Amino acid sequence: MQDLSENRVLIYIFGASGDLAHRKLYPALFNLYRKGYIKDHFTVIGTARREWTNEYYRNNVLKSLEELPGSFNQKFSFIQHFHYQSHDVTDSKHYDTLRELGESLDRVYETQGNRIFYMAMAPEFFSTIAEHIKSQNLLSDTGYNRIIIEKPFGRDYETAKALNDSISKAFDEKQIYRIDHYLGKEMVLGLLPIRFSNPMFEQVWNRKFIDNIQITLFEALGVEDRAEYYDHTGALRDMVQNHIIQILALLTLDKPEKLTAEALRAQKEKLYEALRIYPIKEVAKKFVRGQYGSSDIPEHEPAYRSETKVDPNSKMETFVAGEINIDNDQWRGVPIYIRTGKRMPEKQTRVDIVFKASDQIFDKPADKTIITIDIEPTEGISLLINGKKIGLTTDPVGYQLSYHHSAEQLAEVLDAYERLILDVIKGEATNFSHWHELEATWHFIDVIREYWDNNAPTDFPNYKSGTNGPEAADQLLKQSGRSWVYNPEPRTKR
Numbered sequence: 001m002q003d004l005s006e007n008r009v010l011i012y013i014f015g016a017s018g019d020l021a022h023r024k025l026y027p028a029l030f031n032l033y034r035k036g037y038i039k040d041h042f043t044v045i046g047t048a049r050r051e052w053t054n055e056y057y058r059n060n061v062l063k064s065l066e067e068l069p070g071s072f073n074q075k076f077s078f079i080q081h082f083h084y085q086s087h088d089v090t091d092s093k094h095y096d097t098l099r100e101l102g103e104s105l106d107r108v109y110e111t112q113g114n115r116i117f118y119m120a121m122a123p124e125f126f127s128t129i130a131e132h133i134k135s136q137n138l139l140s141d142t143g144y145n146r147i148i149i150e151k152p153f154g155r156d157y158e159t160a161k162a163l164n165d166s167i168s169k170a171f172d173e174k175q176i177y178r179i180d181h182y183l184g185k186e187m188v189l190g191l192l193p194i195r196f197s198n199p200m201f202e203q204v205w206n207r208k209f210i211d212n213i214q215i216t217l218f219e220a221l222g223v224e225d226r227a228e229y230y231d232h233t234g235a236l237r238d239m240v241q242n243h244i245i246q247i248l249a250l251l252t253l254d255k256p257e258k259l260t261a262e263a264l265r266a267q268k269e270k271l272y273e274a275l276r277i278y279p280i281k282e283v284a285k286k287f288v289r290g291q292y293g294s295s296d297i298p299e300h301e302p303a304y305r306s307e308t309k310v311d312p313n314s315k316m317e318t319f320v321a322g323e324i325n326i327d328n329d330q331w332r333g334v335p336i337y338i339r340t341g342k343r344m345p346e347k348q349t350r351v352d353i354v355f356k357a358s359d360q361i362f363d364k365p366a367d368k369t370i371i372t373i374d375i376e377p378t379e380g381i382s383l384l385i386n387g388k389k390i391g392l393t394t395d396p397v398g399y400q401l402s403y404h405h406s407a408e409q410l411a412e413v414l415d416a417y418e419r420l421i422l423d424v425i426k427g428e429a430t431n432f433s434h435w436h437e438l439e440a441t442w443h444f445i446d447v448i449r450e451y452w453d454n455n456a457p458t459d460f461p462n463y464k465s466g467t468n469g470p471e472a473a474d475q476l477l478k479q480s481g482r483s484w485v486y487n488p489e490p491r492t493k494r
């Protein structure tokens, strides 16, 4: 049996007092510990501006585990692996302290010099940290060195390139893990098995049979306490450039020879090259933006512009819908509709693959065949196929077949952050974005952003909280006689 305790690693977390560390990283590390993937030979150096003691830090980590299963003793022994060092990212001397602490913990935990540097801080610090990691010799000579970068990776192609250039001075491409947590979700990982291990799907997954594809990432929440970030970012950069385009790629790329990081990336890059970059005058026809107003109960759900720390005249979009085209033989002419927004009727991530109608031989036309892949909150797949209506008739009628993983099954598997952190520990890069992918996706996004920035919206806010977004998002499909498959009722309460 594999000795799981052999995952030896020292993890530096830059931004150890932040929201991401508290809500995602500590729980993920604890679950990896609880499930035995990291054990005796891992240690964490948390670092942030505040002057905390180890004890204070450990209690802070412990608090982040409150909701998780596991005994107090297990949690208590887990937090003993955590060490804190206060730090100002611009002060070189602080990196010397971090190096010395790292070297001594390497010896105590016998981590064999394996190091992960987790950037859980605002992106403007990434370059400075990466440069200091190199100049102050935090890189190990004996084990591996890997850096994990959170989104957003740049604001556009130029800033992404500048960021990449500076990180590349300290880390080569193979050592850089750009995290997109959607790529760690169970059903996103399931897209390739669904496509490539079912001949009945594999044969029809192309322009000859598919009418359109719809990708929806709906959030029920508003901007909450992330306004400072969001009001400078918007839905296009926050959700489309990364999560939606990654899902689109997995749905449409050619079959890789093998499921290796290199083979998959090669297919993704090929696909991105075929993404149609719209001439600027086409953007208004192909992309729709929205910003939420209040709900019918404004004191419960204020308009975006009335949220704390949002500019009261903000022109930032909280909703995007668009049509994406892929100019290759497999997909030419198949629109891929995408949609994401805040304050939607419910939280929902799903994909609908809508097939072309068969030639009609029945008096009553059949429904279109649809494959729906539910990514969250439920995880599974449904097929809408046609069968015969029962009784004295040959009319076709829709049959819904579905399979969803149970909550018990899902409780046993690693969640997205757990899986992706474990991937980094193992050096498994398949579910991370390569720089070439980012280059291509930013080029695609930049044209839309440029058009929007130069043509301020005049109708914001243009959708009510708790609804499916602006009317124009429906028109986008209606103009070619199509409609969104997923069309939830407006939400009437929070």
Ligand code: NAD
Residues within 6 Å of the ligand: 014, 015, 016, 017, 018, 019, 020, 021, 047, 048, 049, 050, 087, 088, 089, 090, 119, 120, 121, 122, 123, 150, 151, 152
């Ligand atoms: P945050 O503001 O809650 O935390 C920032 C951390 O950086 C704090 O620990 C703070 O002490 C530290 N810090 C700030 N300035 C510093 C300095 N000069 N020297 C040393 N430490 C300093 O931010 P967050 O929400 O945890 O986000 C961290 C990163 O993760 C960002 O890149 C963000 O875009 C990304 N991200 C966050 C989330 C989330 O849910 N919070 C989701 C996806 C991506």
